[in-house]
Amino acid sequence: MKKTRDKFSTFEVMRICGIEQSRFYHWMRDEYLPEGELVKWGKGFKTTFSLFDLYGIYLFKECVDFSLSREVAKKYMNYAIEQGWNNIIEKEYELMVIQYQKGFVKDAKGKDEFIVKEGALFLKDRKGLGRLRQSQIGFFIDLKRVMNTVNRRL
Numbered sequence: 001m002k003k004t005r006d007k008f009s010t011f012e013v014m015r016i017c018g019i020e021q022s023r024f025y026h027w028m029r030d031e032y033l034p035e036g037e038l039v040k041w042g043k044g045f046k047t048t049f050s051l052f053d054l055y056g057i058y059l060f061k062e063c064v065d066f067s068l069s070r071e072v073a074k075k076y077m078n079y080a081i082e083q084g085w086n087n088i089i090e091k092e093y094e095l096m097v098i099q100y101q102k103g104f105v106k107d108a109k110g111k112d113e114f115i116v117k118e119g120a121l122f123l124k125d126r127k128g129l130g131r132l133r134q135s136q137i138g139f140f141i142d143l144k145r146v147m148n149t150v151n152r153r154l
Contacts, residue, residue, distance in 0.1 A: 007039070007048035016153040017058045032074045033057055034081070052085040054150050062141060063098075079120035080143070088122065088143055097121040097140045 008016070014024050027033045034056055036047040049057070056077045063073035076098060080088065098120060122143075 006050060007037070008051070008054060010036075010047055010049075013049050013054060013057060016054055016150060017061055019057075019061055027060070027070070030070070032070050033060060033077075051150075052081075055085050055147055056081050058150050059096075059141065059143075059146050062146065066139065076120055076141075083122060085147075089147070091122075092124055093122040094125055094142065094144050095123040095140045096143055097123060 010024065010028075013019070014021060019027075024033075028035075034049065034053045036049045036053060038045045039048050059080055060070075060073050060077040063076050064070060068076070076096070080096060083093075123140075
């Protein structure tokens with residue numbers, strides 16, 4: 001990874017991640033994206049984001065573009081953030097496997113209720129995919145591609 005500066009403005013984030021201004025504004029307003037950090041700028045303030053925030057924002061965009069709801073995309077972005085991008089880079093994880101299981105259960109009134117159990121699994125290479133049952137996998141995200149795409153656009 002090439003040496004880069006620490007902070008990026010909202011306009012740089014939109015350019016690097018390929019997000020339209022109105023879409024970015026709504027995602028920020030609705031608290032789907034990392035909140036960034038407010039820094040003094042002239043007489044006011046501006047929001048800045050770290051490189052790891054950019055990775056998370058791009059990951060969120062990829063999930064939404066794959067037709068996941070924003071709520072679900074936020075969960076997977078948060079899984080990566082909780083895992084820690086430094087940890088992901090150090091352990092050389094290549095993939096984040098989006099796992100889900102769908103089914104019906106009876107609610108308190110005896111009606112069928114649709115449930116979705118979600119999770120994320122981090123793998124070092126594609127060989128690990130063979131050990132998973134086909135029904136366990138929703139799709140996988142190439143974390144290296146996410147990071148390389150962001151780094152290339154800096």
